[in-house]
Amino acid sequence: MNAQARAIVSGEKGARVSGGPDTFPKYLLLNAKRFADRPAMRHKTFGIWQSWTWSELTAEIRAFSMGLESLGLKRGEKVAIVGQNRPRLYWAFAAVQAIGAIPVPVYADSVAEEMVYVLNHAEVAFAICQDQEQVDKVLSMGDSVPTLRKVLYDEVRGLRDYDHTNLHPIDGVEAMGEAEYEANGDTTWVRHIEAGKGEDLAVMLYTSGTTGKPKGVMLSFDNLTISALNGNAFDRLDANEETLAYLPLAWVGDHIFSYAQHYTAGYCVCCPESPGTVDADRREIAPTYFFAPPRVFESILTAVMVQMEDAGRVKKRMFDYFMAHARKVGEQILNGDSVGFGDRVKYWLGGIFVYGPLKNRMGMTRLKVGYTAGEAIGPEIFRFFRSLGLNLKQLYGQTEASVYISAQPDGEIRADTVGTPCPDVEIQIAENGEVLYRSPGVFVGYYKNDAATKETKTKDGWVHTGDAGFFDQDGHLKIIDRAKDVGKLNSGDLFAPKYIENKLKFFPNIKEAVSFGDGRDYCAAFVNIDLTSVGNWAERNNISYASYQELAQHPRVYEMIQEHVDEVNRDLASEEMMAGSQIRRFLVLHKELDADDGELTRTQKVRRSFIAERYAPLIEALYDGSKEKYVETEVVFEDGRKGRISATVEIRDMKDHPPSFTPTGQAAGHQEAAQ
Amino acid sequence: MNMHDITVKHGQELRMTRPDDGIRRGDPLLVVDNISLSFGGVKAITDISFDILKGEIRAIIGPNGAGKTSMLNVINGFYHPQEGTITFRGEKRSKMRTHEAANQGIARTFQNIALFKGMSVLDNIMTGRITLMNRNMAWQALWRGPAEREEIEHRQAVEHIIDFLEIEHIRKTPVGRLPYGLQKRVELGRALAAEPALLLLDEPMAGMNLEEKEDMSRYILDVNQQFGTTIALIEHDMGVVMDLSDRVVVLDYGRKIGDGTPDEVRGNQDVIDAYLGVSHDD
Structure with missing residues (x-):
């Protein structure tokens, strides 16, 4: 395995042509020429979509930028950008960069204390805010950010009576810039832009550290423009695309999709009316290029399913009939595989009656490429969208990589991989299974944190992702878990708890799962049933129960969960790296894992060490061969009272499936070919 | 850019069109x-x-x-x-x-919400403009020329109120389906629509x-x-x-x-x- 593990897998050669613009302000000037009358941005206000062409956008940004300079913003200074997806906040990026200053977008929903840390650490000189809420937060910091000189805002409302000594409306700043432009022209401004170089710092993005303080990731223009150009080429994105900007500005994904690619490809970015109208706005715009974390796709699917439950009988039957057909052939048609004529005709009919209207409802009629990333997506959800003929793909990225590490090429899509290395990206797997990459997008460093930079980035430019993964038989990267959570079974086989748990959790009946195996003989698991889903099933099957505990321990529930576990095992058996960690024994927990009891974090992630301690007797029972185990647990009720619940929990044995993967060889060949 | 060439500049404020009554602030x-x-x-x-x-x-x-x-x-x-x-x-x-x-x-809201439950938020607020509409029913039924222009003007004013009260996401939702707090806000919107x-x-x-x-x-x-x-x-x-x-x-x-x-x-x-x-x- 070692020889293979150290192999470097590279993506295709990148799309960068020398001599092109190397900063975003330069791209802006170019777009004002090459796409002058094409729409660059839209924003829905007062119920109507307002548009700006590239030349109008350039004029706005020029006025904004020259106004900022009149206010005293200088090259190299940092400017915080705080707010939701508003056109002017996007313009602020280019307006600030044109002068040679560095924008630092901040999460709009972070509380004042978190914001103080970032603004202080980044030593911002200006803060550009969306509205009163954000201005209040920034002003409440008072003197704790000594470098802060000016605060700007977009929406006037409620701010009229504030002290305007150091507070300026963007309108006013643009007017100042406009006056300056009319008086003296823009030669100085253009000279500023021409002075910008590709290796200059373009932006600083603070990563929300789950441990410790956030780190400021410094990305250069070269990082961003090359990554964006490669992304454009990979998905054949051009000036005809339209996207909806609805994810946080401070997140690297949005910075690439709604800014870097927007400038390099010249496509149109649409800002929704408000966070609550995103679904309706997406329907109106029908983006051609769309990005969302799995939970967004999940909620779209749920909304569709709920509405179909309420639909009339004819519609419901039509939906069920054609969706079954889509599941059968939809993905094959999308992948360009050969499908029989009859099936094609039926799929075409389905398009007219079901898939088309459905896509319209979801705002995906014109979708050319859709991405999901951030975490694992349930295969059912993924397949649902793909079977409708939507080109939904997975991507693996990081702030430190300017997003792109690996992505799925068209036609090579599977629910459980994150694709092959992106253009210009090299990936290798370290001895401990950690994924390392090297690319033109690799960040310059963490701001004022050399120690962390050295820890993450090696001298020859390789970056530690902190994620464990491997290349599967087809040369696709599979991410299994955080590297620090990955362990080994006594047999020497890899044990990746989250990978197994995710597979279990994709079943709607399973709400939570915790797997064990590091340093043990085999893999075993706790399962939590999903009360809504299992309760619903119980009702339909005339199974009566009085409590969660009773339902969880019901023999037929056990049977059902056993089937699910068996299916997961069959799935694991088909994967070379995972075949050894099939679940041998499992139990259904008598109580729901709960953040109030400290078993989950507030963001609903399993706290392994705590659970290992609290349920130590149950874990021992999983490994000592006993058939059942009496357990007593203290619980905290919502009002803070404490109580104890006890139960005798049954433990079931599972049979291993024989490995069913195609042995390596092929994969190695693929990797060599890639090199 | 849109059907009726209305240009609503971003950040433009809602104007109150009532004639000045000559009473100064504080009188x-x-x-x-x-x-x-x-x-x-x-x-x-x-x-x-x-x-x-x-x-x-x-x-x-x-x-x-x-x-x-x-x-x-x-x-x-x-x-x-x-x-x-x-x-x-x-x-x-x-x-x-x-x-x-x-x-x-003089416009008011009520202790017990008095909205048209089956109508959308937009239509409810639009009813607040009724005293400001000049065209008679026949014109409005025809919805051509002056009546159309008038409706567009009023719709614009209503959109400003929707923006002001941050209820864009429920613009087309029937009022009866909204939670109480939002209904109260819609009622305020309708009162405001009368300027x-x-x-x-x-x-x-x-x-x-x-x-x-x-x-x-x-x-x-x-x-x-x-x-x-x-x-x-x-x-x-x-x-x-x-x-x-x-x-x-x-x-x-x-x-x-x-x-x-x-x-x-x-x-x-x-x-x-x-x-x-x-x-x-x-």
Whole structure:
């Protein structure tokens, strides 16, 4: 395995042509020429979509930028950008960069204390805010950010009576810039832009550290423009695309999709009316290029399913009939595989009656490429969208990589991989299974944190992702878990708890799962049933129960969960790296894992060490061969009272499936070919 | 860019189109003089006088049954007092019907929400513009030329209100499906759509949770600040009243027992007694 593990897998050669613009302000000037009358941005206000062409956008940004300079913003200074997806906040990026200053977008929903840390650490000189809420937060910091000189805002409302000594409306700043432009022209401004170089710092993005303080990731223009150009080429994105900007500005994904690619490809970015109208706005715009974390796709699917439950009988039957057909052939048609004529005709009919209207409802009629990333997506959800003929793909990225590490090429899509290395990206797997990459997008460093930079980035430019993964038989990267959570079974086989748990959790009946195996003989698991889903099933099957505990321990529930576990095992058996960690024994927990009891974090992630301690007797029972185990647990009720619940929990044995993967060889060949 | 070539510049504010009534900010907009109102033998209001100045937020408070809502109903012409006079914008007014009050620029919201439950938020707010529409029913039914232009203008004004109250996401939702707090906001929107000179709010925060109350307070202050609308409000939550209002009238058993700034009222012994529930001998 070692020889293979150290192999470097590279993506295709990148799309960068020398001599092109190397900063975003330069791209802006170019777009004002090459796409002058094409729409660059839209924003829905007062119920109507307002548009700006590239030349109008350039004029706005020029006025904004020259106004900022009149206010005293200088090259190299940092400017915080705080707010939701508003056109002017996007313009602020280019307006600030044109002068040679560095924008630092901040999460709009972070509380004042978190914001103080970032603004202080980044030593911002200006803060550009969306509205009163954000201005209040920034002003409440008072003197704790000594470098802060000016605060700007977009929406006037409620701010009229504030002290305007150091507070300026963007309108006013643009007017100042406009006056300056009319008086003296823009030669100085253009000279500023021409002075910008590709290796200059373009932006600083603070990563929300789950441990410790956030780190400021410094990305250069070269990082961003090359990554964006490669992304454009990979998905054949051009000036005809339209996207909806609805994810946080401070997140690297949005910075690439709604800014870097927007400038390099010249496509149109649409800002929704408000966070609550995103679904309706997406329907109106029908983006051609769309990005969302799995939970967004999940909620779209749920909304569709709920509405179909309420639909009339004819519609419901039509939906069920054609969706079954889509599941059968939809993905094959999308992948360009050969499908029989009859099936094609039926799929075409389905398009007219079901898939088309459905896509319209979801705002995906014109979708050319859709991405999901951030975490694992349930295969059912993924397949649902793909079977409708939507080109939904997975991507693996990081702030430190300017997003792109690996992505799925068209036609090579599977629910459980994150694709092959992106253009210009090299990936290798370290001895401990950690994924390392090297690319033109690799960040310059963490701001004022050399120690962390050295820890993450090696001298020859390789970056530690902190994620464990491997290349599967087809040369696709599979991410299994955080590297620090990955362990080994006594047999020497890899044990990746989250990978197994995710597979279990994709079943709607399973709400939570915790797997064990590091340093043990085999893999075993706790399962939590999903009360809504299992309760619903119980009702339909005339199974009566009085409590969660009773339902969880019901023999037929056990049977059902056993089937699910068996299916997961069959799935694991088909994967070379995972075949050894099939679940041998499992139990259904008598109580729901709960953040109030400290078993989950507030963001609903399993706290392994705590659970290992609290349920130590149950874990021992999983490994000592006993058939059942009496357990007593203290619980905290919502009002803070404490109580104890006890139960005798049954433990079931599972049979291993024989490995069913195609042995390596092929994969190695693929990797060599890639090199 | 769009069908009707309306250009709404970003950040443009809602204009109040009512003609200027010549009353300066700080001068009395409405004067209530020695009003008494009774239903048969029951005296709801006894000999009450106070004024509302242009541009202020005036609160009317008092325990249950003190006559607050009756007072509001008198102001907007729903009840006709047996004695006393009301002067609005310098004109003493005689018996007046509610729609005449509306035409004069008085709009209100109700203690129990009175929206059209089956209609969308947009349509509900649009009904608030009815007094400002000039075309008759035949024109509107035809919806050509002037009527079309008129509707577009009004729709634009309504969109500004929707933006102002941050209810874009429910623009097309039937009001009956909305939670209570949002319905209250829609009702405020409908009252605002009339571009009132005087806005009467009857318990705008009743039954709301803390967060909804904070939001509503914010909107009331913003309405007052941004449009300069004079507001008279009835409210039970003393914290809210003291924070929001410029001046407070206190009623108890149909009589005025206090009048002044929040601080003055807070120190008034009669008010303290009324709110502490001291027994009444009269």
